[in-house]
Amino acid sequence: xxxxxxxxxxxNHRYRLVAHQxxxxxxxxxxxxxxxxxxxxxxxxxxxxxxxxxNGRIESFTIVHDAPSAFARQRPYVxxxxxxxxxxxxxxxxxxxxxxxxxxxxxxxxVFRKIREDGKGGIIQYGYKFVLx
Numbered sequence: 001x002x003x004x005x006x007x008x009x010x011x012n013h014r015y016r017l018v019a020h021q022x023x024x025x026x027x028x029x030x031x032x033x034x035x036x037x038x039x040x041x042x043x044x045x046x047x048x049x050x051x052x053x054x055n056g057r058i059e060s061f062t063i064v065h066d067a068p069s070a071f072a073r074q075r076p077y078v079x080x081x082x083x084x085x086x087x088x089x090x091x092x093x094x095x096x097x098x099x100x101x102x103x104x105x106x107x108x109x110x111v112f113r114k115i116r117e118d119g120k121g122g123i124i125q126y127g128y129k130f131v132l133x
Contacts (some may be wrong), residue, residue, distance in 0.1 A: 017052040017110055017128060019088055030088035054110030054128070056084040061094065062103055082108055083131055093129045107133035 021028045022036035023046030029036070030052065032058065036043035061080035078094040080102075095113065110129040115127045 017054050017084075019050045019052050019086065020047040022046060023048055028087045029086070030090055049085070052084055052086050052088070054084070055133075056082045056108055056130075058094070058104055058106045058108060059083050060103065060104055062081060065101060070116060076092045078102060080108075080130065095131060096130045097132045109133055 020032035022106040
């Protein structure tokens, strides 16, 4: 279990919102990729880490009422497509907001929160969620 938790902690994009930008076409990818899907061979060795701001806008969202058991205590909750200011679109939970305040186009920012816990006394996994600005 120690190796798995180290891999989880050491994955940059889980805790720092790190993307890769193609040095050839300048497109940005999150989660990071080793090769640009557009440039292919021309991008090998040219993908560079880019720290994302965590600022963006809601593109679309849904309110989840019937959730898997791991998320049962959080029901209902909001999942959204968030377009970051740098370009990538990611799926994320919107927290700490009244559902009536949500709409496409609203500004959001990333926050660091608990995602889940592997049983009582197990490893606590953290990651990004978003809040309304």
